Amino acid sequence: MRFARRFGLGRVAFPWVLLIAVLANAWRPPPLPRSFRELSSEEISSLVKVKDPLKNLDPNDPDSHLSKILIPRSPDTANNTQVRNYIVNTLKKLNWYVEEDTFTGQTPYGIKAFTNVIATKDPKASRRVVVAAHFDSKFFPSYPENQFVGATDSAMPCALMLDLAEVLDPLLDSRFERLENGLEDDVDVSETTLQLVFFDGEEAFKDWTPTDSIYGARHLAEKWSTSYINHHSKRRLLRDPSPTELSTIEHLILLDLLGASHPLIQSSFPETGWLFDEMLGAETKLGKRGHLTGPALAVDRYYSFFKKRSGHETAFGYIGDDHVPFLSRGVSVLHVISNPFPRVWHKLSDDATALDSSTMRQWNLIMRVFLAGYLNLMPEPIPHVERSHEELVRSALR
16 A cells, blocks of 8 residues: 655655646546435434444454455455455345456566456446445565555455445345335435445555556546446436446545544545535434443543544645546545554554454444435334443433
8 A cells, every 4th residue: 555654655645736637637527415314313223233333343253254354365366366255255145236357467576367346236226326445455575574464454444345235235125115116205316326346456566656556446447437338227327428337426435544543534625525524424423322432431422533624625635545546537536544544554563453343343333324324225223122332321321
């Protein structure tokens, strides 16, 4: 991965001049803010309780999603294929439409094979919101560095995405039934499906350059920009006479470097500041209802992951990552990345010990509530459940 730390090596924090050049090449205006469904307290509680938000993020459970991904998995290796197959099989079990986008690319170590994984809940939907992360780990040529597992970078985000698919899948089914039966008030909003993209080859093999980095993202953005959609393959395509796979993306939400304690997430682009605010709002709603408290904290006390916007931010610079080739083609991007980077970045210590359970739990709940609001989902209250830790703390403080 890559970041100049504004003065170091690796992943680049692009200057504003380059950003202007990138945005000048964008061929479509950013989409207007969409309405988020306001979830009730009962619906938020349902999303918290429907499934243990830590079960699939437990590195000590050999059957968890995280454990299956938390191995060295640099591109074009047996481990990379093993992790990819696990992701594919997990999503196929949910009956999602899964594509494996395989290609070869020139690297400093010769030709390598890469495969992106694209999983779509409803391929006939006319639009989609994309949640993405890279599933490869950084390549190191020798021992012991070649045992790097990239827990925050980005095994945890990938495991989180699989858990989100399992939690939201039945809610998306229910929304589809409402849509088919004419029970949805806003058909445009309810037509948007969820798509998960697991990029391969995000990491540089040597030094982060335009050609030695984001192999999978560069390939997929180019492919989708020239993949035209047959109108008969979608239920309803509006306003675009020549839609491409790229033009039907509402937003790309990229997750990276998550799972370590005390992350700081900042809004990278003014155009998606409102979307950033909605994610922060999901955290706030959870916190106010006592779902983010720890054993030693009061009900309404929690550590916020987000730096609130002042409203005067500009896109002065940003971190190079898988979103760049999409951004340069006009795709609306929300980059969810811890900045500054975790201290374990690109170190062997970016393993299970770098992950904080309460932080991972909070991320999972934030994403559940955020996406439920975005996708107009209606979680059903869960009857006769045991009182949660948060509820017990609330009662004790009354």
